[in-house]
Amino acid sequence: MATPLHPQSPPPVRPSSRSEFEIAIVCALPLEFDAVCLAVDEFWDVNGDSFGRARGDQNLYTTGRIGNHNVVLALLPGMGKVSGASTAANLRHSYTELQLVLLVGICGGVPSPGGSREVLLGDVVVSQQVVQFDFGRQYPGRFITRDDASNTLGRPDRAIRTLLATLQTEHGLERLEEGAAQHLASIQCTASAKGRAVTYGYPGIEQDRLFPPGYFHKHHGQTQCLCHESEHPCPQATTTSCKDLGCDVARTVRRQRLYARQKSKVFVGNVGSGDTVMKSGLDRDRLAYAHQLIAFEMEGAGMWDELPCVVVKGVCDYADSHKDKVWQPFAAAAAAAATKAVLRQYSQTDRQCRSKYTRPGLQGIPPTQPS
Ligand SMILES: [Zn+2]
Ligand SMILES: [Zn+2]
Secondary structure, eight states: OOOOOOTTSOOOOOOSSGGGOOEEEEESSHHHHHHHHTTOSEESOTTOOOSOOOTTOOOOEEEEEETTEEEEEEEOSSSSHHHHHHHHHHHHHHOTTOOEEEEEEEEEEOSSGGGTOOOOTTOEEEEEEEEETTOEEEETTEEEEOOSGGGBOOOOOHHHHHHHHHHTSHHHHHHHHHHHHHHHHHHHHHHHHTTOSOOOOOOOGGGOOOOOTTSOOSOOSOOTTOGGGOSSOOHHHHTSOHHHHTOOGGGSOOOTTGGGOOSOOEEEEEEEEOSSOOOOHHHHHHHHHHHTEEEEESSHHHHHTTSOEEEEEEEEEOSSTTOOSTTHHHHHHHHHHHHHHHHHHHTTSOGGGOOOOOOTTOTTOOOOOOO
16 A cells, blocks of 8 residues: 655655665564565565675665655564674665664563553564663673663764654654554555465454563473472473463453553663573563663664664563564564654654764764775
8 A cells, every 4th residue: 555655755766776775674584574565665676676786795685665765675684683783784885875774573572661651562662772781791690781881882863863852752652653553554454465374463452461570481380390399491381382381361460551552652762682582571670670671672783883773673572481472473563564654754854954874983984885
C-alpha cells in the first residue's frame, strides 16, 4: 500500500547513484528484514541491483523508497557486535552520503523502566543513546561496567538529535504511535495478501506474561534434575516452555496497561547493547537501573563503532529466563511500522540543519570515498 507523501516533499525519483541514498536500514535477522521489506513502498532493484557496491564490500543490499525517502536495506550475516561492526564499515564505504542509519528489529524489553512506566510485549523502543553494558572489567564473581562516558557511545549528529527531541514531545510521540499503528495494519494486510507464512498478528494479551525477576524458569515440580532445589535451571529446562516446566501463571506481575492495550507504545531512552543474550530478570533490572536502560539488544554497539545509528526495535520478550519466540514476528512488524513512522517525522525536520555525516568524535575526517 503506497504511503501518501507529505505535500511539501519533492516527488520521489529513482536515484541515479549510491550517493543519493541518505538513509540505511540494517537488520540482524531474516524475520526483521522481511518485516521491513513489507514497509517499503517501491523497490528500486526489482530488475537487479544496479547501484553496486564499493570494492571489497560483501554486503548484499536492497534498495527502494519508503514514503519520500530513498532507503538502502542491509541484512547482517549474523547477530552480535562483530557482525554489526563489519557490515556498518562496508555500508559506510559503499554509501558515503548516509545521514541516518536505523537498526531495526526485535529486542528484550525492561518491563518497568525507572519504576514508573510499563513496557509491554509488542511495544517499540527508540534509542536515545546506545550503552555498551558489557564493556568493563571482570572481577572474580562480578563484572564492573566502566562507569564513564566511554560506555555511552558517541552522540548522534544534530539532525538525529532533533528527530529524537521531536519524538520526546507528547505531540511527536502521539503522531509517531498513530502512524506506526496504521503502517502495522498495512504490513499485516500485505503479508496476508502475499500469502506469507508469517502474518505478524498480535499474539494476544494472555501470551504477555511477566514473571517477577526472582521467579526462575526451571522445573517447578519434583524432578530428578533437582531444579526445584536450586536457583539454577538444569540444561533441559532452558530449552523447555514455561507451560511444560510448570511456571505458575498465578505468579505473573499485574500490569495496568495490559487489558487496556490498543496499540503499541513507543519509548525513547537508553538501549543496552552487549554480546550476550540477556536471559536473567535480576541482571536485567540491575543493569537497567545502573544505566537507565529501557531495552537490551546485541548489534547497536558494533554498528556505533562505524556509524551512529538509531535503534528501533520491537519488544519480543522481557530479557529474562522465561523468554520464548512467540512474539518475535509481531514485534518485528511493530518495529518496521514504527520505522516508517519515524521516517515520516524525519522528512519534516529541516534539511538545512543536516550536516554531512562524519564519524562521531572524528569530525573533519571525511568518509571513505567509494572505489
Ligand atoms: Zn530441571
Ligand atoms: Zn518460565
